[in-house]
Amino acid sequence: MKPSVPRGAAALLAGTAALALTGCGTVSPRTADPAGEPLPPFDDQLPECNAAILDGRVTGVTGVDGAAAERRATLRVVNTGVAACHLEGYGDLQLVGPDGGLLPTVLHRVGNEPRPTVLDPGDRAAQELRWSTAAAPGEPGAEACQPAPEALLVTPPDGTATFRVDWPAGAVCQYGRFAVTEYHEVPG
Template sequence: MRIRPLLALSALTLLAACGQPAAQSPGSGTPSSATASSSAAASPSSTPAAREQPPEVTAAAQVGRCTAATLRGELKAGDPGAGQRYATLLVTNTGKANCTLYGYGGLALLDGSGNALRTQLERKPSPGPKLVTLRPGGKAGKELHWGAVPGPGEPTSGPCQPAPAKISVIPPDERTPFELGWSFGPVCQQGKIEGSAYHAL
């Protein structure tokens, strides 16, 4: 007759254990405020799991993304090679608070009237994505590379493609672009231009 109370107690203990929420570990995806919030809610700040969160997650939760409204852009020419052209897209935080950049963002070539020209933006693996925090007045860079030699099907006399007058730049994870002038001539091979992720300077 003593076996039944023991079985009942064991069953209650098992049910209580099943009702506990599963432990959550920090994610390894793109930093976001949503990830940071869910991790903080799941683990008290005194637990080892909270202390082991990647610093990118914590920083992204506390600092907003850089937007077109707070960034000023400029293009700095690099050293040209044989048929190769290089430049660094520099962005400056003109806001009054820190902001973050993470990733590649977007870029499009435009003519003088703001119409889109053929653009094939490809990602360079180095430098790759890494969270960059810009203080007011701080700068970050994005490395650009394109060809000056006509590709298949392009004219061999005269410009290989229409020369852009400016470019449209979209910061990572944003939709609103800003524009800046382009004075480097045509982008050959059907507007192919390689761009790195933004990196700290």
């Protein structure tokens, strides 16, 4: 004998399946940031910010956080051009040693989903940086894991050219490994 499902249970099951399937499909465009604030309209014809019009500096370097030997800083960039542009994403970073040679640099992307950040002339964007001063296996001891960088070469998202900023924060251990966030707006 074939097991039977009560008619009410079958209807409930069908209704639940239909509701579940209405959640499938395309994702609607984001109209608010994660805090619920409406996003301003974005002009997709706006050019990308490039190395020729950006300048920057590393600020807010923190000391060692306990035993983890973690340091933090903010890379701030400013649009020095005469027109608005946008940044979207992470870009690239390269540590430069005191002799001008390139040092090992590895980026680990963390943070939120990138979204366009519009920079009018004089506006700023930032990227948060985290790194360790504890040597990885195979590296010499802390602060001597590699030479202290003199500068950081910054490649904007989707760019190929770089601009140089001074690096005031000492060695980046773990073979030059950074955790970096996407570029985001900076008030004022």
